[in-house]
Amino acid sequence: MKLDVTYHKHDVVVVGAGIAGLYAALKTSGEVDTAVISKVYPTRSHSGAAQGGCAASLGNMMEDHWEWHMYDTVRGSDYLGDQDAQALLVRDAVQVMYEMEHLGVPFDRTEEGRIAQRPFGGHFGNFGKSPMKRSCYAADRTGHAQLHALYEQCVKNEVRFYNEFYSLLLIMKGGTCLGLVAWDIIRGGLHVFHAKAVHLATGGYARCWKITSNAMANTGDGLALVMRQGLPLEDMEFVQFHPTGVWKHGMLVSEAARGEGGYLTNDKGERFMKEYAKEKMELAPRDVVSRAVQTEINEGRGIGGQDCVHIDLRHLGKEKILTRLPQVRELALKFLGRDMITDPVPIQPTAHYSMGGIPVNLDTLVLGDSQKGTVPGLYASGECACVSVHGANRLGTNSTLECAVFGRLGGLKMLDYVRQHSGHEDLPADAAEMAREEIEHLLSTAGTKSGVRSADLRTRLQETMSENMAVYRNQGDLEKQVKICQELREQCRQVAIDDGGLCANTDLIEAVELGHMLDYSYVIARCALERTECRGAHWRTDHPGRNDKEWLKHTMAWLEGDHVRLEYKPVVITRFQPEERKY
Amino acid sequence: MERTLRVFRFNPETGQEPHYDTFTIEVEDSWTVLDALNEIKWHHDGSLSYRRSCRHGICGSCAMMVNGKNEATCEKPLSALKGTITVEPLKSFPVIKDLMVDQEDFFEKLRLVKPWLINHKAPPTDKERLQSPEDRKIIDGTWECILCGACTSSCPAFWDNQGFLGPAALLKAFRYVGDTRDEGLDERVGILDSKIGVWRCHTIFNCVEACPKSLNPTAAIVKLRRRLIQEKL
Numbered sequence A: 001m002k003l004d005v006t007y008h009k010h011d012v013v014v015v016g017a018g019i020a021g022l023y024a025a026l027k028t029s030g031e032v033d034t035a036v037i038s039k040v041y042p043t044r045s046h047s048g049a050a051q052g053g054c055a056a057s058l059g060n061m062m063e064d065h066w067e068w069h070m071y072d073t074v075r076g077s078d079y080l081g082d083q084d085a086q087a088l089l090v091r092d093a094v095q096v097m098y099e100m101e102h103l104g105v106p107f108d109r110t111e112e113g114r115i116a117q118r119p120f121g122g123h124f125g126n127f128g129k130s131p132m133k134r135s136c137y138a139a140d141r142t143g144h145a146q147l148h149a150l151y152e153q154c155v156k157n158e159v160r161f162y163n164e165f166y167s168l169l170l171i172m173k174g175g176t177c178l179g180l181v182a183w184d185i186i187r188g189g190l191h192v193f194h195a196k197a198v199h200l201a202t203g204g205y206a207r208c209w210k211i212t213s214n215a216m217a218n219t220g221d222g223l224a225l226v227m228r229q230g231l232p233l234e235d236m237e238f239v240q241f242h243p244t245g246v247w248k249h250g251m252l253v254s255e256a257a258r259g260e261g262g263y264l265t266n267d268k269g270e271r272f273m274k275e276y277a278k279e280k281m282e283l284a285p286r287d288v289v290s291r292a293v294q295t296e297i298n299e300g301r302g303i304g305g306q307d308c309v310h311i312d313l314r315h316l317g318k319e320k321i322l323t324r325l326p327q328v329r330e331l332a333l334k335f336l337g338r339d340m341i342t343d344p345v346p347i348q349p350t351a352h353y354s355m356g357g358i359p360v361n362l363d364t365l366v367l368g369d370s371q372k373g374t375v376p377g378l379y380a381s382g383e384c385a386c387v388s389v390h391g392a393n394r395l396g397t398n399s400t401l402e403c404a405v406f407g408r409l410g411g412l413k414m415l416d417y418v419r420q421h422s423g424h425e426d427l428p429a430d431a432a433e434m435a436r437e438e439i440e441h442l443l444s445t446a447g448t449k450s451g452v453r454s455a456d457l458r459t460r461l462q463e464t465m466s467e468n469m470a471v472y473r474n475q476g477d478l479e480k481q482v483k484i485c486q487e488l489r490e491q492c493r494q495v496a497i498d499d500g501g502l503c504a505n506t507d508l509i510e511a512v513e514l515g516h517m518l519d520y521s522y523v524i525a526r527c528a529l530e531r532t533e534c535r536g537a538h539w540r541t542d543h544p545g546r547n548d549k550e551w552l553k554h555t556m557a558w559l560e561g562d563h564v565r566l567e568y569k570p571v572v573i574t575r576f577q578p579e580e581r582k583y
Numbered sequence B: 001m002e003r004t005l006r007v008f009r010f011n012p013e014t015g016q017e018p019h020y021d022t023f024t025i026e027v028e029d030s031w032t033v034l035d036a037l038n039e040i041k042w043h044h045d046g047s048l049s050y051r052r053s054c055r056h057g058i059c060g061s062c063a064m065m066v067n068g069k070n071e072a073t074c075e076k077p078l079s080a081l082k083g084t085i086t087v088e089p090l091k092s093f094p095v096i097k098d099l100m101v102d103q104e105d106f107f108e109k110l111r112l113v114k115p116w117l118i119n120h121k122a123p124p125t126d127k128e129r130l131q132s133p134e135d136r137k138i139i140d141g142t143w144e145c146i147l148c149g150a151c152t153s154s155c156p157a158f159w160d161n162q163g164f165l166g167p168a169a170l171l172k173a174f175r176y177v178g179d180t181r182d183e184g185l186d187e188r189v190g191i192l193d194s195k196i197g198v199w200r201c202h203t204i205f206n207c208v209e210a211c212p213k214s215l216n217p218t219a220a221i222v223k224l225r226r227r228l229i230q231e232k233l
């Protein structure tokens, strides 16, 4: 079989239609020819799952300042975030939030008609003193509201959407990005997109854990595409575990449930957070709460001795639960058959948010080394990128904010770049070749029945990742996981699929995704093994304590064949010097 | 526990007639219909095609017909269904393959109602527009729509005439027409008042029953009609 190739030319091609990708496209559309490629329909992107809200120091409900927001973000990041990026994030937040309101996002309102705000874990007033209402929200469907408004604005601006197209390969020439190759999922066929600027916004990648809040589409494709061009990833060991995943399923009971006053209780009915964060209790940052939950479980105080504790909202009353947390209640009803108005609900930590990713500078331009070298024409923003605002641990409501601020900024920067480049540089002759080989090979395995099923390898990956490198980590488990990843990458070459067709071949897509997941999972395991300290979400039981002397630095990782090469680079510290993180 | 699923199959590439395949699989108590489809795809027949992503009813990918009723399959527990479970693609959209339907036209219909905020006054430069909580409440029950297509696919008026905008697009229209920040009714009257607009709805309420998010497109259509009449007077 010889696959057809179709050619397209645009000024800007954005990969991903979540909040980050759509915001970038919105800023370039209307000005230059803009296309968005997405493997799911834009409104089906995982940004729609964001529940709790989006942070900005609007001060609509109580006094607030961007400096306070910055302090919380720096401290929350366990001092690994770059403070120049963090300052940009929290300062732009205010303007971007107003802009999203102007774009039509249906935020909840205060009595005065302003955007309503609510408290969220890790956000405080007056440099860490008292809980702060900083999260702008639309019930508990904030991401959904933002995603749809942005999509609709892009439709208005006549962005060219290639929906259900799957990006396979970046096209590079002499270190510059000239476009990418994608597969048309519905009709089959390879498509070359020739562009002056490519923007990756492929989202999170916690799908490689068994218990996860992430969508099935969150398979880290953007990261794998970048690594395959010999480019590095940054801080991959930092993956946040959310303390309140629906027991056994992993979907999220939003932090808004704690923001509104929910309690966490163990088998004895105690609010155990008093043992871990006496002052902030349930509103301590996620990493602190996840470790508390995991410790309760590990020490036998889980409900009925099982791997879960309770979240209890009963004292909030029916009215508040129905108006502020309708989706959370619906979730528990559907997946656990429990009504939060009358019952506590079992939860467990769930793999949730990826702090690391594709390194970018403050212009969202992708970095090619651990100095400041950039890759012309290649941009990234949102959860797939690492700029780094979240450092070792992200605060709730700061990530949809990151998507909006840096997606938007990336759009503006691409606009400048595109305007300076009048023509498209010629493509290399064999632009689609590697993608063609990958797809033709997989299609040729269909029906051979002798190979390995991609689902089996993926299950093994997810189970072992949850077993060996979740909330608590140690050298032995991490070494085990590195080895498992190596074996799985080897076995992945033997994968055979069932479906040899071109039309809507999701069997093929899942096999390609598995390859991507194995690549970045391997890198995560290697980075985690190397970092012998506890910082934010990365907790080594065999190396207690944060070690600023040796480890106040970013990890940069290259996947070179079967080997991961690591380098380190300094953290940008401007305003706030590292202190002990206490809540 | 074992359950049996009868699954609609169609592959345009094989030239075979549409048919049903039956799978008997081992399931767990807590599984949903989507979990069962995943089990089939991952361990029995990888060539089965369907859409899915978020697993908790917010992305709108996985709406299908389950025992004759439209459902978000990721939220439909197997335990709520008796006997053999029949899974089919959403009715009245063209089938692409197996359980995947073509929704291009569905999204095009949304575009026709101009689903974006239309306001001719420049917003304040460094503040939000004001809106009272009561005004904001008017559009509750509209903006939550996940665009799964379950409503439009279950609508008899849409079955009769596929040109009809359908309940999802009209619900979206009211999401903006009802938003006190919006001034775009004028620009939308043409399409809403047209042959494919609000008057085609026969208020049969199938859409209300089909909506996995318990929204009420019919009520929104009635409100749109009222606004159009007011506009004309």
Ligand SMILES: Cc1cc2nc3c(=O)[nH]c(=O)nc-3n(C[C@H](O)[C@H](O)[C@H](O)COP(=O)(O)OP(=O)(O)OC[C@H]3O[C@@H](n4cnc5c(N)ncnc54)[C@H](O)[C@@H]3O)c2cc1C
Pocket (backbone or CB within 6 Å): A015, A016, A017, A018, A019, A020, A021, A037, A038, A039, A040, A041, A042, A045, A046, A047, A048, A049, A050, A051, A052, A053, A054, A055, A142, A143, A165, A166, A167, A168, A201, A202, A203, A204, A213, A214, A215, A217, A221, A222, A252, A352, A353, A381, A382, A383, A384, A396, A397, A398, A399, A400, A401, A403
């Ligand atoms: C359950 C949940 C709740 C959350 N709640 C909050 C919250 O309250 N507040 C907050 O700030 N953050 C929250 N987060 C985090 C936040 O939602 C995400 O970090 C953010 O939305 C990611 O947006 P994104 O634009 O980077 O990517 P996404 O929205 O995930 O979009 C990724 C896009 O990339 C596309 N894509 C991926 N790979 C390919 C490929 N190979 N080819 C083509 N297209 C591709 C997809 O189709 C999709 O359009 C939550 C996360 C989860 C999981």
